[in-house]
Amino acid sequence: MGAGLSGLACAITLEKFGIEPAIFEKRSRVGDRFVNGEILFSLLTRPVRDCIAYLSEKHGIYLHPTANLQKMTLYSPQEKAVFEGHLGFTNVRGREHNAFEAQLSRQVKSPIRFHSEETYEGLLSHYTHVVMAAGDGEYAKQTRNFREDLTVSLRGATVEGTFDRYAVSAWLDNDMAPSGYSFCIPLSDTEATIVIAYPDDPHKEPPDPELLWDRFYERACRDLNQPLRITDQFQITGYPVGICRSARIGNTFYVGNCFGSLMPYLGFGQFSALLTGVYAAFDLAGQGHYEELTAPLRQSYEDSLVLRRAMERLCDSDYDRIVRMLGGRLGGRLIENEHLNPLKTISFLLRPYIKWKQGVTS
Numbered sequence: 520m521g522a523g524l525s526g527l528a529c530a531i532t533l534e535k536f537g538i539e540p541a542i543f544e545k546r547s548r549v550g551d552r553f554v555n556g557e558i559l560f561s562l563l564t565r566p567v568r569d570c571i572a573y574l575s576e577k578h579g580i581y582l583h584p585t586a587n588l589q590k591m592t593l594y595s596p597q598e599k600a601v602f603e604g605h606l607g608f609t610n611v612r613g614r615e616h617n618a619f620e621a622q623l624s625r626q627v628k629s630p631i632r633f634h635s636e637e638t639y640e641g642l643l644s645h646y647t648h649v650v651m652a653a654g655d656g657e658y659a660k661q662t663r664n665f666r667e668d669l670t671v672s673l674r675g676a677t678v679e680g681t682f683d684r685y686a687v688s689a690w691l692d693n694d695m696a697p698s699g700y701s702f703c704i705p706l707s708d709t710e711a712t713i714v715i716a717y718p719d720d721p722h723k724e725p726p727d728p729e730l731l732w733d734r735f736y737e738r739a740c741r742d743l744n745q746p747l748r749i750t751d752q753f754q755i756t757g758y759p760v761g762i763c764r765s766a767r768i769g770n771t772f773y774v775g776n777c778f779g780s781l782m783p784y785l786g787f788g789q790f791s792a793l794l795t796g797v798y799a800a801f802d803l804a805g806q807g808h809y810e811e812l813t814a815p816l817r818q819s820y821e822d823s824l825v826l827r828r829a830m831e832r833l834c835d836s837d838y839d840r841i842v843r844m845l846g847g848r849l850g851g852r853l854i855e856n857e858h859l860n861p862l863k864t865i866s867f868l869l870r871p872y873i874k875w876k877q878g879v880t881s
């Protein structure tokens with residue numbers, strides 16, 4: 520149910536094992552939504568360093584990214600740090616010929632049934648197994664199988680300008696994205712996605728999204744040293760971030776964001792979504808147990824949640840301190856040391872701090 524990253528990765532893998540999936544997609548075609556740039560950030564997928572090579576070598580899934588990411592500039596209110604090296608990949612999503620979902624759909628042989636109005640219950644009554652790949656936790660929530668940890672608001676735009684397609688920029692600044700982040704991800708040498716993403720705080724008056732966006736847009740034009748002409752815009756509110764309680768219940772598999780692929784820290788979820796699709800197919804083909812195969816992804820989710828909770832307590836001067844530190848030798852070490860899993864390490868170090876802070880504030 521759903522022909523996005525996880526659903527299509529599952530279908531491709533099932534076909535490799537000689538199982539023909541029935542694929543249901545509610546939209547009129549694959550990726551029929553706004554276009555945006557996304558990142559596969561290798562610091563967050565360790566021990567896998569090169570996701571694209573891993574997916575093709577290990578799982579026979581072939582993806583062409585927009586570019587291999589060689590540089591990231593990280594800004595805080597007063598500081599700036601530049602990271603260089605093999606940092607990952609950028610790619611396109613949405614209504615584009617080269618969007619990841621479009622690339623995957625060309626690798627699937629089974630037909631995709633578009634405009635689907637099939638319900639989960641309807642599919643369950645017709646098929647032996649259902650793979651829930653609808654892109655959010657809604658169905659998992661309805662079946663009482665989802666722990667929602669937060670919701671996120673996003674606002675983004677496609678902009679025209681001059682970009683280095685091998686480089687992205689990111690901002691940590693509470694005036695633009697409170698407890699969140701902002702990004703500029705090139706789609707080509709002349710187009711990029713700019714986006715702000717921040718968690719919704721149920722205990723506070725929501726910030727004025729227009730004000731946040733105006734501040735970010737002005738800052739992005741200033742730091743990127745050019746006027747950015749907006750050609751398209753998108754906005755998402757209440758995007759749920761959480762994780763299913765069981766990856767498989769009966770003959771239903773929860774994959775992608777229905778599993779909990781979306782990492783609470785930065786909202787990255789593509790690699791995990793693809794892997795959950797592959798792993799569900801492994802289980803269906805008798806090649807492994809889905810719960811066991813997804814256990815490391817579940818752990819990454821929990822580690823990322825620790826980072827998210829820590830980030831919610833940081834003020835702008837903390838961001839400045841962190842960016843200054845990362846700009847020094849620490850940043851270089853994190854990138855160069857392939858054996859280090861930064862997510863795991865930082866979350867391990869932060870756990871006692873979060874507990875202490877919780878104790879102080881409660």
Ligand SMILES: Cc1cc2nc3c(=O)[nH]c(=O)nc-3n(C[C@H](O)[C@H](O)[C@H](O)COP(=O)(O)OP(=O)(O)OC[C@H]3O[C@@H](n4cnc5c(N)ncnc54)[C@H](O)[C@@H]3O)c2cc1C
Pocket residue numbers: 520521522523524525526543544545546549550555556557558559620635637652653654655673675755774775776777780781786787788789790792
């Ligand atoms: C703006 C934005 C920026 C992001 N940036 C990044 C990034 O930089 N890096 C990163 O790694 N991740 C990023 N993510 C997260 C990443 O895109 C997701 O984690 C990933 O796409 C999840 O894959 P999925 O298969 O669960 O869902 P999707 O790929 O979204 O697929 C879900 C599919 O299910 C279909 N569907 C929904 N309901 C039904 C239904 N009832 N019946 C049939 N079909 C249905 C949808 O139409 C869609 O085609 C971002 C997400 C957003 C929204």
